Amino acid sequence: MSDPTPVAVPRPAPQDSPREAEWLTKIYQPHATNLTVRAALIGMVIGAAMSLSNLYVFFKTGWSMGVTLTACILAFSAFQLLQAARLVRRPLGVLENNALTTVASGAGYMTGGGNMAAFGALLMVTTVRPDPLSMIAWFALIAALGVFAAIPIKRQLINQEGLAFPTGTATAETISSIHEAASGAGASKAKWLAWSAVFAGVLTWFRDAWHWIPVTIPLPFQLAGQKLAAWTLSFKAEVVLIGGGALMSFKTGWSLLLGGLLTYGVLAPSLVERGIVTTVSYKAIVAWTLWPGAAILVASGLTSFAIDYKSIARSFTGLTRIFGGGGSRKSDEGIATLECPDWWFPTGFAVLSPFVVLLMVWLFQIPLWAAIVAVPLAIVMGFVAARVTGETDVTPTKALGPVTQMLFGAMTPGNLSGNIMSANVTGGIGLHAADLLTTLKTGWLLGAKPRHQFYAQLFGVVAGAIVIVPAFNYIIPDASLLGGEAWPAPSCVVWAGVSKAFAGGIAALHPTSRTAIAVGLALGVALALLERFAPKRLRAYVPSASGLGISMVVPGSNCIAMFIGAAIAELLRRVAPKFAEKTVVPVASGFIAGESLVGILIAILIVRGVLAP
Numbered sequence: 001m002s003d004p005t006p007v008a009v010p011r012p013a014p015q016d017s018p019r020e021a022e023w024l025t026k027i028y029q030p031h032a033t034n035l036t037v038r039a040a041l042i043g044m045v046i047g048a049a050m051s052l053s054n055l056y057v058f059f060k061t062g063w064s065m066g067v068t069l070t071a072c073i074l075a076f077s078a079f080q081l082l083q084a085a086r087l088v089r090r091p092l093g094v095l096e097n098n099a100l101t102t103v104a105s106g107a108g109y110m111t112g113g114g115n116m117a118a119f120g121a122l123l124m125v126t127t128v129r130p131d132p133l134s135m136i137a138w139f140a141l142i143a144a145l146g147v148f149a150a151i152p153i154k155r156q157l158i159n160q161e162g163l164a165f166p167t168g169t170a171t172a173e174t175i176s177s178i179h180e181a182a183s184g185a186g187a188s189k190a191k192w193l194a195w196s197a198v199f200a201g202v203l204t205w206f207r208d209a210w211h212w213i214p215v216t217i218p219l220p221f222q223l224a225g226q227k228l229a230a231w232t233l234s235f236k237a238e239v240v241l242i243g244g245g246a247l248m249s250f251k252t253g254w255s256l257l258l259g260g261l262l263t264y265g266v267l268a269p270s271l272v273e274r275g276i277v278t279t280v281s282y283k284a285i286v287a288w289t290l291w292p293g294a295a296i297l298v299a300s301g302l303t304s305f306a307i308d309y310k311s312i313a314r315s316f317t318g319l320t321r322i323f324g325g326g327g328s329r330k331s332d333e334g335i336a337t338l339e340c341p342d343w344w345f346p347t348g349f350a351v352l353s354p355f356v357v358l359l360m361v362w363l364f365q366i367p368l369w370a371a372i373v374a375v376p377l378a379i380v381m382g383f384v385a386a387r388v389t390g391e392t393d394v395t396p397t398k399a400l401g402p403v404t405q406m407l408f409g410a411m412t413p414g415n416l417s418g419n420i421m422s423a424n425v426t427g428g429i430g431l432h433a434a435d436l437l438t439t440l441k442t443g444w445l446l447g448a449k450p451r452h453q454f455y456a457q458l459f460g461v462v463a464g465a466i467v468i469v470p471a472f473n474y475i476i477p478d479a480s481l482l483g484g485e486a487w488p489a490p491s492c493v494v495w496a497g498v499s500k501a502f503a504g505g506i507a508a509l510h511p512t513s514r515t516a517i518a519v520g521l522a523l524g525v526a527l528a529l530l531e532r533f534a535p536k537r538l539r540a541y542v543p544s545a546s547g548l549g550i551s552m553v554v555p556g557s558n559c560i561a562m563f564i565g566a567a568i569a570e571l572l573r574r575v576a577p578k579f580a581e582k583t584v585v586p587v588a589s590g591f592i593a594g595e596s597l598v599g600i601l602i603a604i605l606i607v608r609g610v611l612a613p
Helices: 018-026 037-061 068-084 094-111 115-126 132-149 151-160 166-182 187-209 239-246 250-273 282-307 309-316 318-324 344-364 368-392 397-411 416-446 450-475 490-508 511-533 545-551 556-575 577-607
Strands: none
Touching (some): 018 151, 037 094, 068 094, 094 115, 094 132, 094 416, 115 132, 132 151, 132 368, 151 368, 166 187, 166 239, 166 416, 166 577, 187 239, 239 556, 239 577, 250 282, 250 556, 282 368, 344 368, 368 397, 368 416, 397 490, 416 450, 511 545
């Protein structure tokens, strides 16, 4: 896994895009150490620890904390200590840290993608607890399929389109800054990163540990007889959202604001007035707006990939070589010699899918034909999730999971466990495809070897699956604990409720929701087509479909905070471009890293009873 011998540096090939040719000649680090044994082992340890932390946080709040930024800082600090203790000789390299972070991310995110939400909901609606080995295999296989699903779209989304993947960009900046500072260079960016992380950490401590700062700052206005905060329109004292917004494009930022204002300032009051939504609360509103939001995301994502059909079709061309025994074409030119070969995706799909189908039939009594349909459907959803993550840094598993539940409610009425776990397939594949692409974005910016990161992600997901299932069984020995005061498990409650609602298929939805889905689908297709084919001067005014879709499934306060971050970054880039180049990404990265580190610490201390919730 290390790089013991010199390797030939590939030359740009005619089929490489200009962006890829520039990367090969100016950024790629062919002789730097990437994945090593020590990086894999320590990455699995850090990732396993973070998955345990996320497990506690998830059942308390319904959310999983970020992994990659935290992991790269922990890895760097750990090696600094090991060197000081003379337990290791060679310092951790930049690309070695990147590979280690990829391992840790694969393990740490095993709580996400609907994994724990589905597992908890399954216990709540059936009280049946599958044996641990079967569930370890289940989560590992789903995650591995997500890893393979990232292969055919990596070059399209990262190499050619250059999507932001904000967390991946922030992680690259973080790794680069801390290592440069250690060698005496890049001190300025490192200081901006360090001080912004300290600020975010202190703010988070005052807000969540001592409760000296409110989480939300209400606005002194009313709408339809209710305070704006009741409609989720308020300011949030969460700089992680501002940091994420600063790493988005300004177009995505203003699209989020537009969508948030329309959703919670126009649509929601209308729904309440007509009696379609009976309570002015985020949960009640999003239970309806989820459907048009999800429809926009799905339609725009599928339309974009239909337009770029070559990037998907290319991955299946390897099938002819597999069955023909030809293998992959060898070449000493072009970026293709470094990327995962095209045939890896269909091969992984062909090898892993039968096992996933078998477990769906055996563990959850899903009809064989429905299980066979679930896997390719989940792969398509994974493509959608990856693109949305690249543009907004939000993986829309909360939107795409219910879409799958709705479909399986229609295909297999009354099958509650199948309804839940089919959505788990969608969420798990989507999350891990997006997670690998996020870390591949980090590697792209640092000049890493994509194949090493692919191997690293597989190590991580296996380690995470082995840790997370026994931990869940230990923490939640009785399903009756879920949804109670000790373990509120809001996501599990939602998944269980949606499963029961969809037991009868799409007919279970309110008629207005079905209309909203149709409108969302049409809008998603239209936005994707306008983004591609509208005159260039008009494209800047076409809202981002991802921004609009996500705005309908997150609180309006999140949309406002992310827009503020995007607006500040855009203003700095226009007014003081040199200062912006030096500060925007480091400060945004510091905000995300500082709040995520301290947030995890506070969550652990609350669970242990050291701090009051």
